[in-house]
Amino acid sequence: MDVIKIGIVTASDRASAGIYEDLSGKEIQAVIKSFIKNPCEFYYELVADIKEDIKNALKKLSDEMGCDLIITTGGTGPAKKDVTPEATEEVCEKMLPGFGEAMRNESLKFVPTAILSRQTAGIRKQSLIINLPGKPKSIEECLHAVFPAIPYCIDLIDGNYIEANEEKIKAFRPKNAYRKEK
Numbered sequence: 001m002d003v004i005k006i007g008i009v010t011a012s013d014r015a016s017a018g019i020y021e022d023l024s025g026k027e028i029q030a031v032i033k034s035f036i037k038n039p040c041e042f043y044y045e046l047v048a049d050i051k052e053d054i055k056n057a058l059k060k061l062s063d064e065m066g067c068d069l070i071i072t073t074g075g076t077g078p079a080k081k082d083v084t085p086e087a088t089e090e091v092c093e094k095m096l097p098g099f100g101e102a103m104r105n106e107s108l109k110f111v112p113t114a115i116l117s118r119q120t121a122g123i124r125k126q127s128l129i130i131n132l133p134g135k136p137k138s139i140e141e142c143l144h145a146v147f148p149a150i151p152y153c154i155d156l157i158d159g160n161y162i163e164a165n166e167e168k169i170k171a172f173r174p175k176n177a178y179r180k181e182k
Contacts, residue, residue, distance in 0.1 A: 002160035004038045007061030007070035007127070009045045009054065011084050012134065015074075016048045024073040027139040028132065032071070035147050037163040043067060049075050054087035062091075062127035068159040069150065070127050071143075074134035076119045084131050085118045092122030092129060096153070099130055099146050106145035107138060121146075126159050148172045 008025050015022040029042055043065045045057035054075065061067045075084030089095060099121035107114030119142070121130040128150065132142050151162035151171040164171035 001038050001163065004036060004040045004069065004160050004162055005043065005065060005067040006032055006040050007043045007045070007058075007065060007067035009047065009057045009061065009070065009072040010134075011047055011049050011054050011072060011075035013048045013081065016046050022046055023136045024132075024134055024139060027136040028071050028073060028143075031140045031143050032069075035143065035165055035169050037165045038160070049081040049083060051083040051087045051090075054084055055091050058087065058091045058124065058129060062124045062129070067127050068154050068162070070124075070129045071132060072129070073132045073139065076117050076131050076133050078116050078118070082118070085120045088120055088122055088129055088131055092124050094123045096121040096123065096128075099149075102145045103132070103142040106141055107133070110138075110141065123157055126157050128153050128157065128159070144169065152177060 008028050010022045010025040014020055043061055047053040047057050061070045072084050075082045097120060100119040103119050104114050104117055117133055119131040132139055147169050148171050151164060152173045154162055
């Protein structure tokens with residue numbers, strides 16, 4: 001079973017300054033551990049809401065650490081300091097707007113302000129990068145909405161083979177999809 005490398009980037013001025021604990025990053029790790037059967041290695045970056053810092057963290061996790069999946073939290077709203085989607089777009093070769101659409105659709109079931117979120121996703125080399133909101137309670141609902149597509153997306157970009165924990169969530173792969181041996 002492949003080891004899956006997961007990068008987590010929390011973009012938060014206050015958490016990076018030590019004003020409060022980063023609960024969103026911990027929630028991402030807990031949810032991913034429950035969704036993936038494979039052993040996972042987690043790499044964590046806590047940065048301020050500064051576009052260059054976010055870009056550098058994403059590049060490091062993709063280019064140096066070789067993460068299959070990079071999940072960001074924070075900086076997806078409409079405020080001036082919210083620049084995570086812009087940082088993501090600047091480092092990705094391809095954008096996958098359907099991820100943001102699915103997450104906003106799911107979040108709208110809970111709060112009408114979900115339309116203010118600018119989450120997106122994209123691909124850098126062999127890494128899938130997904131932006132999540134900064135609220136810990138939104139993490140699982142957003143990941144639940146998009147996770148079924150994550151393993152197959154990572155297959156398509158030649159990442160490691162993710163086996164979903166079917167007791168918790170189901171992943172979708174087309175019937176003609178095959179497992180590539182590395």
